[in-house]
Amino acid sequence: MSDLNKATTSQKTGTKFAVFGGVYNNHLSLKATLRDARSKGARHLYCLGDMGGFGPHPDRVFAPLRDSTDLSVMQGNYDHSIGHRLDDCACGYTDPRDNHFAQLSYDYTLENTSDTHKDWLRGLPREIRCLWGGCRVLMAHGSPRRVNEFLWESTCSDVFLAYLLDEWEADLLLVTHTGIPWRRRLDDGRQVVNVGAIGRPANNGRTDVEYALVDVGPDGIDISIEQVGYDHQRLAHEMRNEGLPQEFVETILSGWWTTCLEVLPAKERAAGIH
Amino acid sequence: MSLLSARDLIRRAEERVQPDEDLKQSPTLELEHLDTLWLQVTGTLCNLACLHCFISCGPKNDNHPMMTVEEVENAIERAVEEGVKEFYYTGGEPFMHPEIRTMIELALEHGPLTVLTNGILIDDELAQWLAETFRRSRYSFDLRVSLDGTTPSENDAIRGRGSFEKILAGVDRLVEHELNPVITVTTCHAELGGEQGRERFFKLLRQRGLKRPRLKFLAPFKIGREERRDEGYRAYERLQKGDLDPEAKQSLQCSSCRMVTANGAYPCPILIEYDEARMGDTLDDALRDIELDHPACYTCYVEGVTCRT
Numbered sequence: 001m002s003d004l005n006k007a008t009t010s011q012k013t014g015t016k017f018a019v020f021g022g023v024y025n026n027h028l029s030l031k032a033t034l035r036d037a038r039s040k041g042a043r044h045l046y047c048l049g050d051m052g053g054f055g056p057h058p059d060r061v062f063a064p065l066r067d068s069t070d071l072s073v074m075q076g077n078y079d080h081s082i083g084h085r086l087d088d089c090a091c092g093y094t095d096p097r098d099n100h101f102a103q104l105s106y107d108y109t110l111e112n113t114s115d116t117h118k119d120w121l122r123g124l125p126r127e128i129r130c131l132w133g134g135c136r137v138l139m140a141h142g143s144p145r146r147v148n149e150f151l152w153e154s155t156c157s158d159v160f161l162a163y164l165l166d167e168w169e170a171d172l173l174l175v176t177h178t179g180i181p182w183r184r185r186l187d188d189g190r191q192v193v194n195v196g197a198i199g200r201p202a203n204n205g206r207t208d209v210e211y212a213l214v215d216v217g218p219d220g221i222d223i224s225i226e227q228v229g230y231d232h233q234r235l236a237h238e239m240r241n242e243g244l245p246q247e248f249v250e251t252i253l254s255g256w257w258t259t260c261l262e263v264l265p266a267k268e269r270a271a272g273i274h
Numbered sequence: 275m276s277l278l279s280a281r282d283l284i285r286r287a288e289e290r291v292q293p294d295e296d297l298k299q300s301p302t303l304e305l306e307h308l309d310t311l312w313l314q315v316t317g318t319l320c321n322l323a324c325l326h327c328f329i330s331c332g333p334k335n336d337n338h339p340m341m342t343v344e345e346v347e348n349a350i351e352r353a354v355e356e357g358v359k360e361f362y363y364t365g366g367e368p369f370m371h372p373e374i375r376t377m378i379e380l381a382l383e384h385g386p387l388t389v390l391t392n393g394i395l396i397d398d399e400l401a402q403w404l405a406e407t408f409r410r411s412r413y414s415f416d417l418r419v420s421l422d423g424t425t426p427s428e429n430d431a432i433r434g435r436g437s438f439e440k441i442l443a444g445v446d447r448l449v450e451h452e453l454n455p456v457i458t459v460t461t462c463h464a465e466l467g468g469e470q471g472r473e474r475f476f477k478l479l480r481q482r483g484l485k486r487p488r489l490k491f492l493a494p495f496k497i498g499r500e501e502r503r504d505e506g507y508r509a510y511e512r513l514q515k516g517d518l519d520p521e522a523k524q525s526l527q528c529s530s531c532r533m534v535t536a537n538g539a540y541p542c543p544i545l546i547e548y549d550e551a552r553m554g555d556t557l558d559d560a561l562r563d564i565e566l567d568h569p570a571c572y573t574c575y576v577e578g579v580t581c582r583t
Contacts, residue, residue: 157385163357
């Protein structure tokens with residue numbers, strides 16, 4: 001692997017870290033998440049990318065992301081596309097309905113993200129490596145091998161996750177990209193965590209959003225998925241004022257996904273209502 | 275005149291017998307990682323004889339016999355050693371196998387499984403067992419049911435008389451047990467491939483009680499019975515060396531899958547009737563690079579086909 005686009009940090013034991021992804025223009029849940037993580041004692045915060053899409057006023061997420069000294073940010077597929085002014089988000093949908101909605105939010109985000117923020121997105125690292133209490137931590141957007149690979153809980157065998165950890169030399173792998181959080185500890189103690197997304201609910205009928213809180217103690221690493229409530233009614237109001245699709249607003253208000261469902265595996269799809 | 279050393283002479287001889295990379299016509303594709311293991315569990319035995327079948331499966335085709343449970347288990351265990359991500363069972367018609375339930379449980383112990391079926395043999399008792407297995411499994415367990423038209427005449431022209439209603443009766447039973455199969459459509463009828471065709475399927479499936487229809491469209495491969503139904507490949511329909519950039523290579527499923535049948539191991543589910551595509555007796559023999567020298571490879575590349583869901 002190349003050493004380019006890597007950020008590396010080292011920490012001692014006895015500390016907490018917050019890891020989140022999928023901001024999706026949701027500046028209100030972003031601020032709520034940062035507040036929640038800091039109030040729970042997170043010493044450092046990590047954002048795994050995908051700042052844009054879905055929500056209103058793309059430029060409003062950048063001040064909290066860029067001005068925080070306790071926050072490291074990496075690049076997702078959306079950020080790569082917006083940063084390079086590409087034509088689409090490279091989300092990889094095939095259903096025309098999914099593509100219609102994905103393109104709509106992409107065009108809106110591209111149009112409303114200022115050049116200075118686009119340039120910042122373009123320069124973000126594509127992975128983050130840390131050493132937490134002797135544990136080799138790797139953060140990636142989709143998977144260590146592909147920025148837009150979906151790691152769903154139901155479609156990743158234990159041996160496949162072990163392969164990723166072996167090949168990319170990590171004891172803890174943290175990813176996002178799917179929007180639904182999950183955790184797995186392998187028999188040998190190594191862990192893989194999908195931190196979910198803070199930009200929209202996790203297709204579970206709740207309006208709050210989720211991130212991972214990592215507690216690095218002397219006996220090992222405990223990871224919890226934290227729920228954060230925010231003023232989702234206000235976000236829905238802003239989305240309507242911006243002319244964003246009613247389908248998106250409905251997701252914010254109901255907690256159920258209404259679009260881009262094609263990519264969901266059978267189990268995750270069965271857990272939703274659409 | 276300069277004298278050549280023995281070393282020079284040997285090097286020249288080696289250059290003559292080793293093929294020049296630049297002169298090879300077909301691109302080479304590395305196996306990036308074994309993400310997907312395909313198993314031809316019922317061989318080429320099927321209760322239908324669809325006109326577009328790329329491996330000419332049917333009630334009398336035993337070119338590839340059924341796999342034994344032991345053969346399936348061996349392949350799965352070897353794939354697990356490689357860190358396999360997921361399994362697919364196909365045929366033929368997988369539910370013709372008397373031990374298919376044991377095989378399904380075997381795969382789901384290790385990872386997610388998708389079974390490709392025409393749905394006809396799914397009676398109420400089987401649908402109930404499949405639903406219980408789906409709910410019990412920690413991994414995703416998916417069914418793909420093939421249907422090639424939104425009307426009996428459209429579908430039956432390809433899949434055989436009466437098959438439309440039989441297939442949808444199987445789908446109905448899955449829906450009754452709260453399963454949501456992916457309906458797989460091979461776009462032999464060109465008009466089904468576009469957005470309007472997709473809408474027609476959505477409408478049909480919603481009428482049949484599928485509240486959240488899932489669809490997959492596949493381009494036909496012009497081999498097997500399909501070659502006789504329509505037309506085969508033209509001479510120019512071949513991948514050339516240099517056609518594939520790294521992104522295109524990654525998008526080809528054979529960069530991360532292999533197929534095992536009772537007859538041996540192959541690069542993918544499409545080419546199992548071609549002796550030259552056979553890579554060896556076992557999965558071990560197939561964990562290596564392949565040459566994309568078959569015209570069907572052209573369809574995967576041009577149409578962006580992946581047999582995965």
